[in-house]
Amino acid sequence: MKKTIDEYMKKPYKMEIVKDTDEGGFVISFPELPGCLTVGGTVEEAIKNAEDAKKTWFEAALEEGIRINEPEINEKYSGQFKLRIPKSLHRSLAESAKREGISMNQYCVYLLSMLNNMHTPSVYK
Numbered sequence: 001m002k003k004t005i006d007e008y009m010k011k012p013y014k015m016e017i018v019k020d021t022d023e024g025g026f027v028i029s030f031p032e033l034p035g036c037l038t039v040g041g042t043v044e045e046a047i048k049n050a051e052d053a054k055k056t057w058f059e060a061a062l063e064e065g066i067r068i069n070e071p072e073i074n075e076k077y078s079g080q081f082k083l084r085i086p087k088s089l090h091r092s093l094a095e096s097a098k099r100e101g102i103s104m105n106q107y108c109v110y111l112l113s114m115l116n117n118m119h120t121p122s123v124y125k
Contacts, residue, residue: 003068008058012079013071015050017043017113032069033057043110044102 018027020039026046029037038053040046061068085093097107 002062005055005058005062008068009051009055011071012073013054015047016117017046017110018117019114028053030054030057032071043100043106047102047106 025041028046028050036057038049040049097104
């Protein structure tokens with residue numbers, strides 16, 4: 001049975017956010033969806049554009065009969081962890097997220113993904 005676009009949109013596809021040092025702004029891609037990428041001047045804009053790009057990618061794939069990969073799910077990781085941080089760091093992160101117009105969770109995910117990309121050997125990327 002064929003899935004609908006809405007069913008695919010609800011799936012937890014991995015989103016990678018990379019700062020575009022050449023053009024400025026941010027590039028977002030979905031590794032499980034080849035060729036699905038977008039850009040934005042801010043993290044918030046890039047994330048908004050990413051949802052539109054993903055939906056457009058699914059529409060085209062369904063129309064063209066292209067196989068849509070399921071998201072890679074690793075049962076060992078919930079995607080959540082608790083972290084105690086100093087109040088001053090909490091305030092700084094919250095203020096930075098507010099300036100970007102995004103939630104603190106989205107902002108921290110962006111920062112962690114940037115740090116991870118900097119320290120992940122290219123063989124794993």
